[in-house]
Amino acid sequence: MIRRLAFAALLGAAALPAAALDLGAMTPEEKEAFGAQVREYLLQNPEVLTEAISVLETREQERQVEADRALVQQHLDALVNDGHSWIGGNPDGDITVVEFMDYRCGYCRRAFQEVEDLVAGDGNIRFILKEFPILGEQSDLASRFAIAVHQLHGDDAYKDAHDALMLMQTDVDESALRRLAEGLALDPQPILDRMEAPEVTAVIDANHQLGQTLGISGTPTFVMGDQMVRGYVPLSGMQALVADERAG
Structure with a gap:
């Protein structure tokens, strides 16, 4: 479950309800444990970072294209x-x-x-x-x-x-x-x-x-x-x- 949470956190928590990653609702001990699990997961699976960065770049490119289309139409x-x-x-x-x-x-x-x-x-x-x-x-x-x-x-x-x-x-x-x-x-x-x-x-x-x-x-x-x-x-x-x- 912690690994799934960590992966979801990297992708903007798109796959999980917001409450599932509500760090504000965690106790200090839970936050520390969660952070340690995320770090361990990333060290064991560094390719996840590449995947997450690729997803982020794709989304940014899509947003830029749509923003440019709106500007072109406006002017x-x-x-x-x-x-x-x-x-x-x-x-x-x-x-x-x-x-x-x-x-x-x-x-x-x-x-x-x-x-x-x-x-x-x-x-x-x-x-x-x-x-x-x-x-x-x-x-x-x-x-x-x-x-x-x-x-x-x-x-x-x-x-x-x-x-x-x-x-x-x-x-x-x-x-x-x-x-x-x-x-x-x-x-x-x-x-x-x-x-x-x-x-x-x-x-x-x-x-x-x-x-x-x-x-x-x-x-x-x-x-x-x-x-x-x-x-x-x-x-x-x-x-x-x-x-x-x-x-x-």
Whole structure:
């Protein structure tokens, strides 16, 4: 009986009535005896700790998934209809994928081509990019450049700038951005002038505020349907997540 009590205690007493583990109702001698039996059981059966930790981690993951779903639903309009984020893929797609990204993030760069392949290969995904610079001054400069291009030259120019920034191998500074603009057949100076405009800052601030509200602290972070996916996921994993969303 004591072994069963000890095991139940490790799992949150789920298998027993609350009164069966009411330590407050025990005498000091009973508490001491109970503690000794629990210790003896764990020393003889240490694998129970691994089992209990695994159960706890699974429950925590399930709680996090449900909490993320609730956050996504609560802030869905800001995620998919903010009026300033670039939208690609199929505008009428049955699944919306949102990516919070930083141009200096190694995992964002790693995911870049796989996300491209996901959207192009599926054909029915609405894809939204959120500029989310969190890795310092160069990240901020890159995002400001991309947003300025978007505001001055539209969606196609933004996507070209985004792709070029993702593949950029040099430090991000004014001279590098000037060369990048020229390579895209764009006049650099108006873009550089626009980068510090309040309209550009407002986009970054709004994305940071939304990310903070959603508990996003790293990149890439994806929202796929009503699932939030924190961190890099390979193409096969993203395809499986999209399939799960479609299956309901």
